[in-house]
Amino acid sequence: MTAKVIRVVIADDEPLIRAGIRMILTSDPAIEVVAEASDGRQAVDLARAHTPDVVLLDIQMPVMDGLTALGELRRAAPEVRALVLTTFGEKENVLRALGQGSAGFLLKDSAPGELIGAVRAAAAGDAYLSPGATRHVVDQLASGRAAARSEEARRRIAELSERECGVLALLGEGLSNADAGRRLHMSEATVKTYVSRILSKLGCENRVQAALLARDAGL
Template sequence: MAGMIDVLLVDDDALVRSGLSMILRSDSGIRVVGEAADGEKAIESVRKLRPDVVLMDIRMPVMDGLAATEVVRAVLNAPAVIVLTTFDTDEYLLRALRLGANGFLLKDTPPRDIVDAVKRVRDGESMLSPSAVAKLVRSWREHDSRSGSARTGDALTALTDREREVAVAVSQGFSNAEISAALYMSVATVKTYVSRILSKLGSVNRVQIAIAVFESR
């Protein structure tokens, strides 16, 4: 998708915001349009600035990133949201993704990967690295075991075999281009399949497709 990508940074640590701003401003196609130190200010800034992408910390004062993500993703023409986390200590990550976050980044992610993540979610993709997917699956399974919750059945039964293949590829963090190469179809066809899968599963983004795949295993 052409055009400048407007980004809002949300973190209660000014040093983190400053570092992210420096990283993103190094790319001529990205513009940091604002910063916020808590969830309430993030919501206000989204409504005022209309960014394309929000980098959202989870643990913040006043209103945390979970509550803010839910509100932000519900607004008209909602921006994509990438949650920021240390992962190993953040037990709320899965909930954030269920609430509509388009992906997540570890706070020690290499600068080049942060820039790439912003571009990918702006283009409707998700940010799920293979190593992070493994951790996400483990986190979900541990939560499922502790809570004693029962499986609700295979959410993928509504999909065709080809749609299942695409859904599994999405759950592995593949980009549209990577799915295109792996499954021998055009990128445009991949996008069509992803749209169908989102509709059939009632998902709002590719991360929720991944969660549906995990839950069906």
């Protein structure tokens, strides 16, 4: 059976950046770039017109910035997954993107393989945060947490197996499923299964919550 092609819209106001992203993504035969936008408003309109699987949104764009476009996109086409792509790694941008419903946050200096992996993860319904972005979120939200929160975190992870704790610790480091698999000598699919099981056991909605819990527990 032929694998489903992932349809992507790229939104960035710099033509050279868009060309570079297109070249990287289309090197994967499972990804098709269906349209390009030079501002946030155009990105929302193209998402309505093409119903892509994933929209890559730059933060700094004219007419409508990427974070505003993200909110519009969530209302106009909630089935479309949006990845925020930027050179700006400030904590507030990461947190705002997540708060607006982003499927992930990727820095423009990420490796080509990470960009492709992020698009694949978003299309599959997973959240993706670059390791640097994950550390920003974890450090920001974990600062000032009381000892009682650490004790609660240790209590919650007590029901995890040793292997599950190992996977959770790598989530706390911000590793992707593929990177965690290489570290643990496991397949990416196996790690994904472990992550789903961990989220279910801990009652976490996403990887970021699990990463915070891992940090609180001292993993």
